[in-house]
Amino acid sequence: QVQLQESGPGLVKPSGTLSLTCAVSGGSISSSNWWSWVRQPPGKGLEWIGEIYHSGSTNYNPSLKSRVTISVDKSKNQFSLKLSSVTAADTAVYYCARVGWELPPGGLYYYYMDVWGKGTTVTVSS
């Protein structure tokens, strides 16, 4: 089955750029799924960051859009997150997730995160 593994620096300096990669194993990133990033600040809830399709199409959370770039590398079966101009508020556990989908009879498409990585902690501090 599909497994996801996040990797990247655990410490980033304020005003710097956070860079993470999510490696996909057990399946192809070129499947008919979107691939998302979600974060969780310490002791707080989940926040969706953005998503990418293997074609390179992206969607971002409006609250982060000006600072976020998500890219895909099909040759390595992985996708990446860059978050610029980070502050202490960006300290969080960052998860990557596969976006599953369904089209119920007579209904709208719906999308949910059906496979998650274990998460990686990123601290923003000097």
Add this chain to the structure above:
Amino acid sequence: QSVLTQPPSVSGAPGQRVTISCTGSSSNIGAGYDVHWYQQLPGTAPKLLIYGNSNRPSGVPDRFSGSKSGTSASLAITGLQAEDEADYYCQSYDSNHYVFGTGTKVTVL
């Protein structure tokens, strides 16, 4: 700030039934977008619990059930067990992006 509101905590004794509400608005749940639920055990990644309002992925016990009505959704846990102690999040769609609920901590007394 999340656009989907959940109670911060609910609790129940083993064997009891608890419900968690997820209140949205006309731009998300009320617009017809489906609701999904995730369970997050302490120190672990979220796990898909319910999708499409009421569907359980393979392996999820039928003690967990979901429903949706109007601008709200609910997750019910019947026959509460100690292993159900976790944080639970609802998720839907709003203004071209995914949104999560504020999260609910379930405590088994």
